[in-house]
Amino acid sequence: MPAVAVALTLAAGSCLGQTAQRGKPHAGAVSKAGGIEVYAKLDFDRDRPFKQTGSAKLELEGRPELALDGRSLHVSRLAPEGSFGMTLAAPVAGSKDLKIAFCIRGKGLDSISVNYWDNVKRDNTTPRTNPRLTEDLWLPVILHAEDFRYNGGSAAEPVAAQTDYTSLTFYPGESRKGEGEYWIENFVIYRGDDTAPPGPPMTLRVKPGQDGQVELTWKQPQDNAFPAVYSIYRRVSGQWRKVGETVQTRFVDTVPAVGLYSYRVTAADYENNCSRPALAAPVTVTSAGKEARITDDRVKDRLGYAENVRRIYHLGAGKNRRDVFLFFGGSHTAPWSYHRTLSGCLDRGIPVLEGRAGGDTALARSQIKQVLESARPQFAVIMFGTRDEKDAKSIAAAMRNLSYVIAACVGSGTVPVMATIPPRGHVKQEQAAQRRFNEALIRLCRKQAVPVSYCFEEMMAADLSGAFLDDGVSLSLAGNLLAGAALRKTFDQIYFAIRDTGGLMR
Structure with a gap:
């Protein structure tokens, strides 16, 4: 230690x-x-x-x-x-x-x-x-x-x-x-901005357990600040695949079949500088386990956007401001409480509010480059569409506008995070228009390999009775906390991808 x-x-x-x-x-x-x-x-x-x-x-x-x-x-x-x-x-x-x-x-x-x-x-x-x-x-x-x-x-x-x-x-x-x-x-x-990664984790040990479990332990490495998160890799078909993250110096993996496996661990500091991996540790597993089936859309999304997000993230290094989060959106994002509540759910960073009351996707398209140039954010959380019409033609036009917004972010080295628009009112059976818009947005993001924050879906899975102010449209603290919970889950996957260096291992 x-x-x-x-x-x-x-x-x-x-x-x-x-x-x-x-x-x-x-x-x-x-x-x-x-x-x-x-x-x-x-x-x-x-x-x-x-x-x-x-x-x-x-x-x-x-x-x-x-x-x-x-x-x-x-x-x-x-x-x-x-x-x-x-x-x-x-x-x-x-x-x-x-x-x-x-x-x-x-x-x-x-x-x-x-x-x-x-x-x-x-x-x-x-x-x-x-x-x-x-x-x-x-x-x-x-x-x-x-x-x-x-x-x-x-x-x-x-x-x-x-x-x-x-x-x-x-x-x-x-x-x-x-x-x-x-x-x-x-x-x-x-x-200052930390530019030095930690040393590789020390004394990596692996031990087989029951039902395909593999127990890993290691010692915290040296760092100019402190290691904050560890990434765990398992060798699969000749490649190192990241299988998990932890803040502690221990982890339990589950493998689907008996056999010889090999593991590595890397450390990342508070600013996501990633270390070299610990020396590979082999282990023979004599009992098979059951790997969890991927059901979370955020995890499925990450498998599609991980490489692109890492590319954008590194493109912005040295150009954009570290740990700065731009919140750019329409009416729901204009109140001070929106970006402050959501940024609290991220547990880090400096938020920059650029909410536009009454703004639609056409306005987003016209202002995105100016906003990015002014804020120089590492990440941009974008939520537009509440003021756009929801017929097929209007949604198609809105997706063209948001595609331009995504391209502007990518070109500036800012990772775009596109949020689905929230329900309109607390009656869940009356959200068909918002659902159509959000389904189109999700398809766009998956096509362009960028993350989605599932605000609409998080809110629809909860009790909406206290999620809005008296006007039935503006988000209350409870509504903003639901939006923040969705954003946090998405950023967990974004950082998982950013800290994934398995493709560099041999």
Whole structure:
């Protein structure tokens, strides 16, 4: 396990950072390598420099299912009432290109947030969107300080570039009041775009189990920040095929037949720089299992677009802004709540809102190049069509417009993600027009090998009674969360494809 590195001084009892002295010199970077300056790097194997706030209880956790590699920091409640968080003296000057990254597993939580005290403004800064968590699932999170806001200011106003940060405090959002807890590992504060991949995973071991299962374990490799996601490959018919991803340093694969198999594992950091693979590890499996049949349309889509998405992604490298997500769409996307809710479901990045109230696909076609040039996003989430007519001729014209939008994104090195338009109203039996439009959009995306975010389908599978505002058309918070859930599922597959380097292995 890499050594813990800390370029910080602890300020016991300074829950919100107000006790730090203005003008106090900031600690220098722990390291400068691979395009980034690292200010704090904590894996909690030997220490827990965070201090509890409110009714929190902090413990180092070593159970394998509750840690990534070694030990995690467990935060739970001492009492069911009041806040429970943790704080760290984290003196850093300036918000530009500053990032806070960590892996987190939550239970009884729906979100996580931080307060970062700015001594210049004498106010806490906080993410304008809180990352959404999934129950009992480890997730990597990247917060961009330049996209924070001041707690005492407008949500639309970002923090100043000239900040004097002193202390960082975590605040969870509970889904079950009084019952929340969370685990954090691989915490790092750094500045810049990371260009250096981790080293290859170390000490890969494979062991056959029952019913075709193969258990893989390995050690976390060295990195200038931290590894965040691992990709697992199995050799199939002479080629290395990616069979899964995990945040932890262990994985269980299932093979369909007895025989000799070989595995490799790669590591990706928080910015998806992928390592060389670990040395291949062979294993003889003596019992056959049953591979899961692919039923998820998102997985089927990924098999069709993976190579094209990787090509577009690499085309934009060095030209577009990393981790910037453009939200470009018609009426449903115009409200501030739309892109902020959806970006929270991605757990990373800086969202750029370009919603057009009343906009149709013709408007999208006329403005896409200008919008892309201004935002220079790595990804573009596109949702147009709610204002287009839904007869066959109009849908055909809309698909030509959206084809132009896709081509513009591809030409700029921006990965387009085309969202199906939401239902119109909460009566599921009255969605024939929206269904026709969305079916045409899905066919277009599959033909052009680009991802689809299944907003319509996610909403139609849920209870629509609370998904709209009083007008019966505009999305409520619940509706936006459904759209965000669809987007997250699609991005899980997009990142799976981006981190797939099996085609480069020999």
